[in-house]
Amino acid sequence: MIGILFVVFAGICVTLGEYELSDYASHPCMRECGDGAPPMTCVYNFTVEYYYVLTKACYDCPYNITDCYRPHCVAADGVGRGIITTNRMLPGPAIQVCQNDMVVVNVHNKMEGSEGTTIHWHGVFQKGYQHHDGVSMVTQCPITAHSKFQYRFKAGNRGTHFWHGHAGVQRSDGLFGALIIREPPSRDPSSHLYDHDLPEHTMIVHDWLVELTINRFAGHHHAGYDNKPASMLINGRGAFHEFPTSDTNETIYTPYSVFNVRKDQKYRFRVISNGILNCPIQVSVDHHDIIMIATDGVPHHPVVVSSFNIFAGERYDFILDADKAVDNYWIRSRGMADCAVKSAKQLAILRYENATETEPSGPSDYESGRRGGKLLNPWNKKGSPELTPVSWLNTTLADPLHMKQVPDKKFYTAMDFYTIDNYVFHHKDFYPLAAVNMDKRLYLPQMNHISNSQPPSPPLSQFADIPKDSFCGPHNTRNCSQEFCECIHIIKVDLDDTVEMVLIDEGVAFNANHPIHLHGHHFRVVAMDRVNESTSLEEIKQMDADGQIERNLETPIAKDTVTVPDGGYTVIRFHADNPGFWLMHCHIDFHVSIGMGLIVQVGELNQMPRPPKHFPRCGNWEYTGEEEEEEPRCPVSGAGLNEESLWLPALWCIFVVVYSHFYI
Template identity: 85%
Template sequence: MFGLLLLVFGGVCLSSGEYELLDYASHPCIRECVEGAPPMTCTYNFTVEDYYVLTKACYDCPYNITDCYRPHCVATDGVGRGIITANRMLPGPAIQVCHNDMIVVNVHNKLHGSQATTIHWHGVFQKGYQHHDGVSMITQCPITPHSKFQYRFKAGNRGTLYWHGHAGLHRSDGLFGALIIREPRSRDPASHLYDHDLPEHTMIVHDWLVELTINRFAGHHHAGYDNKPASMLINGRGAYRAFPSTDTNKTIYTPYSVFKVRRDQKYRFRVISNGILNCPIQVSVDQHDMTMVATDGVPHEPVVVSSFNIFAGERFDFILDADKDVGNYWIRTRGMADCSVKSAKQVAILRYENATETEPSEPTDYESGRRQGKLLNPWNKKGTPDLTPVSWLNTTAADPLHMKQMPDKKFYVAMDFNKLDNYVFNHEDLYPLAAVNKKNKLYLPQLNHITNIAPPSPLLSQFGDVPKDMFCGPHNTKNCSHEYCECIHLIKVDLNDTVEMVLIDEGVTFNANHPMHLHGHHFRVVAMDRVNQSTSLEEVKRMDEAGLIERNLETPIAKDTVTVADGGYTIIRFHADNPGFWLLHCHIDFHVSIGMGLIVQVGELSQMPRPPKHFPRCGNWEYTGKEEVDSMERPKCPVSGVGHNHGDLLLLVSAAITAALLGVLFIRSL
């Protein structure tokens, strides 16, 4: 008791305890969504920290396979490397809620050193909750080490979404997880096609590096090392590293993910790509076709395919009819583009009820994942009867009001890898692009020949603190095609404008792709095509002005992430009904990290939402002298994860305890 008093009155705050590292697999918000039922408030605590693959929590994994499923054991593909996790899970905790629930996530940054972080809720429009979009230096200050930040927003749009780190390269190292917003089946146009929509049938796929991402990032950009992934993961699991067993003389691997079904039942699968690098992923299920019903949370008319490609940041929902013989079947992911260099691939198991708990006998090599038949979302190819671009999908949620013939604002946005000296990677005086060998030539992925840079303060809450000479826009006067240009790349539209963007991948330097993601809105994909192996902004403009580009303005699919074919174009339209500052960027982590993006300002500053009370501030600072009056406030306890300050309460309780003890001492002295 006296120790407690000494702690309090000695100026040391008492701790209210750290967050529990929960997986939330039995969260009360995971429920059947019922028409007319009241929404719930769904609270989660995320502790973000540096972690490692196959820690002491894994005991004897993979030699004892059950050890691989212990709490806090992250096995991935067996390669020991540093990772970043939420609650020591990879993927992090899944958030599964109903439409219009209130989501509250308390993020505690326990990363070592000085790493700050944020969490972006990918696909959530954040209408009315713009400050919770989770984009460092655009909608908020990053969450500094040892501090906590509360995200609070309404689950206002349905579908398969996900969350991920949006500061540095944290998403690439493991800071991500599923976010599923369901609705009553009576509102789901695909509900008659399936029997089950289960949380365990959410699937996150992505390429995976066998070392900490910053090592590969720095090595590639500064020293010419490759940026090619060698491995992939499905729900954080897979086989890559071989573990020899001296007892059995066999090779052991870390376990695959397993998805269980019952014969003659139909299941909705929700697939999310947390793709890291230039790695489109082909997804297929051995001996099963897939009925595609939604993309990026938006339903469309069903399309039956043998496989589909998924690009970084995209999501696809499909129905699987478990009508085959009881057994085990491979679910295959096969990487293309940069992933094909090292044949990056991965498999999971589709296991029918009553099947033996064994692996399928079919081979799992890279070529075995090459599926024939109809494919949705081809990579860098024109549409054909067997290759269906997403622009050919017909939405079941039309929006004719804003698909008028002529948009209010129209922008041409060209992208490519440009050959420019810059002071970061190719210093024009010390080691210019022309002087270094081919291995060390770094070409810059840019939009309209501009490299976007982060503001020193968040635009949404501290726009006035950002120097105006840092901004540029569509009418930039510099000769950026011949000299390096970097700025806060901003385009402005009026609130409620219908905005069209013609996204063009000129494709001169590499045969790559750029999946473009827009925050705060979904857009209609009204046209897309590959013109040739390469093209130019001028060529596409001429085609457009001559009426050679046909647009679907009647039933275009709505998405928030879409690829742009190399040597081609994708035309998107959106209704700018959400005031704020919204990032449009390539979702390949290395590309956005070095400036492949721009910011869409929707509305005037006077139409922007006000920041929440006591919203964190940050920015540039320089010494201008001391304050005239120094603050002499008593110490206060830290703010807890739920946003309340317990310092005053603790002092009151301590004072009461002190008074009681003094009373006891006084009575004893009588």
């Protein structure tokens, strides 16, 4: 009898443990948001696994183009390479909900490499749900291989956001997707400017490597190999790898993404950058100017432009007026900085209703994406009549609380690539920086000459488990401009402080940029400028003391990700009203992975939210002896079990007790 009970129970576990690989294209929460409508609970099941481009699921793609759209087929840009997918999709399933909905995501880690993972909900403040921010070793332990974790949070702040892996470089290999939080049109200040806000007009752009990112990461940092992307993707698709045909001598490619519109209608497009490396992206639509209306989920006064730049982690919403002739038009993404080395670009198609299903007639080369006219968000250039920095945008939100003249806390944070012999990539005795070839030297991206190290336990839930000497302090940051400094880099502010941060890119080593993302808050961009090809912390401090940095404290735009001009500064203000430990970091994957970030502690430990019941724990361990033998215990319910499923561990408990009584 007990054996039969065990088999039945095991069968139930297998059934419940396997998630359907759904694309959620018709999820009930994907709806029009109405005034007074009750919020919904929106449940998604995510299965994360290693996968590959053009698997057997793709049959004869791209020779039979319809095969490229089969379930589980990831065509990407045609380059065969390992990837990480959610539900065997690239990008992963889009989450499209209404403001104040409850989002529940059950993540099942099935990566055979046995690596942990977490999912960050980029742009969502997580007020009241701090433990669900999804930052490995800051707000939670990694979801270990073959285990599940349930994220549960309120979609509290509206706008265009996205979700992505936040452990290692997993988002660079495909672990990402859109997260759109809509609001009723009556609360959208731009709703009168467009006719349609459709889920299919969400666009994710990013640079793309031709191999697993960890291969490129290790080769670049340890051996000086190339880290320059050669390709890009738009919504996981694009043309890059050539496929010759023997019968016609033609070259074919994997398909482009297509966005459909109807003539004389106005459409809201939502653009997300999952940028991987130092690769700002210029976005434009042939023969169409566009109206920019929001960034990082926050509306601003409309600005008409010919193109805009988007940096890693940023989002921009624009309105496209389909007032041109019925035809096909190129949507262009052109990579700059590191992407310019190999002319990385990608195209998508804007297709008017009743146009032929063919490619646009215009050129498709890299230089054709260099659009003239007015541009929003220039890369490392001063503002001008044709170049509009985001600091010139005026928000439609009133938020005077943290716009006081003198902030409660003020920090200067300088960043650059520094010539430091760090013991991870340059051994000072065996292969110091000065002894290797110039092309193999690694210049270290740091904030205030410090590399942030990952805590051994999440400070939000296990602060007491972290060795105190691992935090940055006088004992390990005495001479960081000359010696490698690595520690848990925390800056502390009080709850409800008005905080100002002057972010400085000294710009000595390279003409690069660092898009900085703050978790748990948005901030006001009150000033931004490029001073010269390079600058210094001391120069910016002196300029500030002399009153040469003019701040907009009246209507500054609110964002959560912003670039810092190389050889210049960006000044941000935020209201520290969300207690917790919040990561602030460069959103270039290679930079944050080696410590270009810090943690903002908002509030005292006794003001932090308590972790959910049975929240997973992790950390350092060493052998101290064996435990005393105990009676068999009933297991506690794991992460992700709800009240309705508590009968499962109860049934297991009965089995364990009965079995141990008769057979042990």
